[in-house]
Amino acid sequence: MISSEAIGLYIHVPFCRRRCHFCAFYLEIAQPDRIARFQSALLQEIALHAQQDFLQGRCLHSIYFGGGTPTSLPTEYLTTLLNLIQATWPTNSTTEITLEAHPSSLTFTDLAALAEAGFNRISLGAESMKDQDFASIGRFGRVRDTATAVHESRRAGFRNINLDLMYGLPAQSLQDWGDTLESLVALKPTHISCYALTVEEDTRLAQDIARKIVSPPDDALQIEMEAAAEQILANAGFARYEISNYAKPDYACRHNLLYWTSGEYLGLGPSAQSYLEGTRFGKMANLESYVETLGNHHLPIVDHTTLSTSERQRDALIFGLRLLRGVPRPITRAAERDRQIDELLAKGLLDSDHDRFWLTPLGRRYADTVAETLF
Numbered sequence: 146m147i148s149s150e151a152i153g154l155y156i157h158v159p160f161c162r163r164r165c166h167f168c169a170f171y172l173e174i175a176q177p178d179r180i181a182r183f184q185s186a187l188l189q190e191i192a193l194h195a196q197q198d199f200l201q202g203r204c205l206h207s208i209y210f211g212g213g214t215p216t217s218l219p220t221e222y223l224t225t226l227l228n229l230i231q232a233t234w235p236t237n238s239t240t241e242i243t244l245e246a247h248p249s250s251l252t253f254t255d256l257a258a259l260a261e262a263g264f265n266r267i268s269l270g271a272e273s274m275k276d277q278d279f280a281s282i283g284r285f286g287r288v289r290d291t292a293t294a295v296h297e298s299r300r301a302g303f304r305n306i307n308l309d310l311m312y313g314l315p316a317q318s319l320q321d322w323g324d325t326l327e328s329l330v331a332l333k334p335t336h337i338s339c340y341a342l343t344v345e346e347d348t349r350l351a352q353d354i355a356r357k358i359v360s361p362p363d364d365a366l367q368i369e370m371e372a373a374a375e376q377i378l379a380n381a382g383f384a385r386y387e388i389s390n391y392a393k394p395d396y397a398c399r400h401n402l403l404y405w406t407s408g409e410y411l412g413l414g415p416s417a418q419s420y421l422e423g424t425r426f427g428k429m430a431n432l433e434s435y436v437e438t439l440g441n442h443h444l445p446i447v448d449h450t451t452l453s454t455s456e457r458q459r460d461a462l463i464f465g466l467r468l469l470r471g472v473p474r475p476i477t478r479a480a481e482r483d484r485q486i487d488e489l490l491a492k493g494l495l496d497s498d499h500d501r502f503w504l505t506p507l508g509r510r511y512a513d514t515v516a517e518t519l520f
């Protein structure tokens with residue numbers, strides 16, 4: 146259980162070797178000169194934040210390197226960066242320190258150095274265990290690299306290993322998806338995330354669908370795939386604790402739980418988001434502006450919004466409902482919101498008891514609709 150005192154740090158690394166067809170994250174194709182500019186700006190960003198007392202004596206509960214592909218950065222830089230963060234802000238033996246990584250971009254030497262530096266959770270973007278799926282989403286690498294990366298991560302000392310998967314990929318069948326899940330379960334990870342493919346604007350996937358080169362995701366098939374995942378993963382000892390996330394006992398992602406329980410976090414890097422003391426803010430989603438602003442000794446903060454009490458309650462409800470355990474009733478006090486909740490209960494999208502609300506299986510399928518209703 147996360148205490149209200151928990152606070153996390155997120156670092157957005159905006160580089161990938163190639164953009165996957167479905168991906169709309171803020172990132173660039175990795176180039177050495179751009180990486181070098183980012184690296185020195187990030188150190189400056191840490192130095193400027195270090196002058197603020199945002200932790201107020203608290204230990205960092207979690208540190209999460211995401212992106213993009215953080216392993217686009219040299220391993221030496223990642224270990225130096227983590228050392229600097231730990232020298233700047235307090236951590237302890239329970240601090241979860243996650244590194245997202247592409248399975249085809251890792252060597253044992255890198256992994257051993259990363260584990261030695263203090264990374265204690267690795268999140269591998271497996272996506273699928275079928276070669277044809279990699280081709281259909283424009284992903285670089287080979288599916289067999291995932292098994293190697295899991296084995297080498299474990300040999301390097303990582304005990305907490307997540308695998309990210311996507312389902313509903315172009316031409317992916319229910320059988321293909323089941324095979325992928327079985328192959329990955331056999332690798333004995335501690336955590337698996339299963340994301341339904343969605344079509345984001347301005348992506349190659351959206352263009353291919355518009356040109357009728359690729360079919361859009363099939364909702365009915367994705368529902369079957371979600372049910373298959375829940376069953377296969379439950380049989381393998383994984384508990385579903387969030388709409389897209391499954392974990393072995395005691396391996397739920399501590400950092401992501403912060404997002405779903407209204408915990409506080411500071412984001413570093415272009416486009417990273419923060420939530421501190423009831424205020425949400427982002428960092429510029431443009432590497433040039435980000436570098437230039439930090440070069441002028443200013444934090445590249447944009448979209449600074451202090452939430453009202455009602456807005457905080459609304460966010461706590463929307464994010465908290467992603468958790469299968471739902472949210473406590475006391476946070477739902479606004480009369481208008483109570484009316485909306487009654488409607489969702491009547492439609493069978495929410496269920497409740499004396500203490501809590503949670504999404505029904507039907508509600509989980511329409512989680513975005515539920516969130517929109519509550520906005």
Ligand code: SF4
Binds near residue numbers: 160
């Ligand atoms: S590796 Fe991940 S972050 Fe990079 S383009 Fe593909 S989906 Fe996006």
